[in-house]
Amino acid sequence: MKRNGSAIWQGDLKTGKGRLSTQSGVLSEAQYGFNTRFEDGPGTNPEELIGAAHAGCFSMALSNVLGEQGLTADRIETTATVTLDKAEGGFAITAVHLEVTATIPGTDDATFQKAAETAKVNCPVSKLLTAEVSMTATLA
Incomplete structure (x- = not known):
């Protein structure tokens, strides 16, 4: 059994933006970035x-x-x-x-x-x- 998730990243580390998706579609282009990982920005990490x-x-x-x-x-x-x-x-x-x-x-x-x-x-x-x-x- 194999499952996958994917990420798209655009830009540099601090100002760039990313989107995460899962094979099932539960996550579909969920936002993530520096501010969601190291600060309190909206999105996931x-x-x-x-x-x-x-x-x-x-x-x-x-x-x-x-x-x-x-x-x-x-x-x-x-x-x-x-x-x-x-x-x-x-x-x-x-x-x-x-x-x-x-x-x-x-x-x-x-x-x-x-x-x-x-x-x-x-x-x-x-x-x-x-x-x-x-x-x-x-x-x-």
Whole structure:
């Protein structure tokens, strides 16, 4: 299975503008640029897209791990915070922190923590990222 996203960039780094699109069409020429990445301009940026992808992937992975244990979550809510830091030679994504809160009938915190850790390690997006991936898991 292959999926794709695409970008078009026009201009220099600080004043240029870009557009991002996805194969599914969910994103269709979504605006991004220096001001959306390093300031508070309207539009998106690669880091928040990585965060959304990681949060979605992790939530599905956790659902799978729970299902293997005969458990079904009523709700899994995940936020992935992606850190972009100035590094030698430019910028680097240095960390991702997963904040997950789940409502899972019939389980306890120890079971949930183990399932969340297994999902974090085995989520395909976690495997892709070379940055440190940390997590806070809360059973609601």
